[in-house]
Amino acid sequence: MSSETYRAIRCDRTTPTGDRCDTEWSHPVAVASFAELRRLLAERGWKRRTGRDICPTHATEEPTR
């Protein structure tokens, strides 16, 4: 019996009205760590911004603050 961890990262961008982007991405195979997952995300246009994960859709926007 084994258990594998499938990590998912979700876009942390929130709008001024408090709505949250629901874009989520997880790798189809287990990755060793969130650092590894974020490296894979970065290849797909995700950004880290002030400790938050931002999906490609919002990565091109100006920071909300």
Ligand SMILES: [Zn+2]
């Ligand atoms: Zn987003």
